[in-house]
Amino acid sequence: MSQKLSAALSAAEKIRAQFFRDASTFMLAGSVVRGDATAYSDLDLVVVFERVDSAKRQSFVFEGWPVEAFIHDPQTLEYFFREVDRPSGVPSLPNMVSEGIELSCETKFGSRMKDLASRVLAEGPIIWGQKERENSRYAISDMVEDIREPRNRAELRIVVSNLYSAIADHFLRSQSQWSAKGKSIPRRLMSVDPEFHNRFAQAFETAFTSDDAAAVIRLCEDVLEPDGGFLFDGYIRDAPKEWRIPNA
Secondary structure, eight states: OOHHHHHHHHHHHHHHHHHOTTOSEEEEESHHHHTOOOTTOOEEEEEEOSOOSSOEEEEEEETTEEEEEEEEOHHHHHHIIIIIIHHHTOOHHHHHHHHOEEESSOOHHHHHHHHHHHHHHHHOSOOOOHHHHHHHHHHHHHHHHHHHSOSSHHHHHHHHHHHHHHHHHHHHHTTTOOOOOGGGHHHHHHHHOHHHHHHHHHHHHHHHHHOOOHHHHHHHHHHHGGGTSSOOTTOOOOOOTTOSOOOO
8 A cells, every 4th residue: 555545544534533423434535546646636535424415515624635525425426426427428426436445444335335336337428419429529620720720829729728628528428438527538548548548649749849730630530530520511509498588
């Protein structure tokens, strides 16, 4: 066990005893458990009671550790799994529960929560339909047009930064794979397709360091090609009918 994990477990045990003694299960998750924590990483805690009035996310500092506690009961936990994370395509909470270390010992209650998380992860995200694919194709196509001949370096870098998450999301979701966001994107791409990850990383590295977006544009073209390629002509997106101010 690494020194970082050992210290995190010790701090988490103290937090459980001091603030969440009545929790049915208490888990330490996140980067300290995965082994990629930095000096500034926080403690991610999943705290599940038999019943809470409402789920909440609580942030505080404990003995120098920044702490994020995700507080639930079984019903709110399953709601977030199925109604928040599955539609978003990013399994933040199921991953935390699945990988979490239960403190101070494993319980049947905790095992049920882990089994639920595992089932949801196995089910995968909500499958993209034609509308979602077209919306993603259009958004990526629009950004690509902005970097074919950018007005300045700042504009180029801003648009390339936005494409980083957009093209990763399309690559994963269009294959009915769980997606990722932020710093988790490289790790997720590597786990799904190492060859694509390497090409993706090299294309964006070149764009960010040399202001040359040609490889990013080719990457976008190849990722969108199975769904019909770039999209502009003929694209329609209807606003919800209820989006109107009623007559006085």
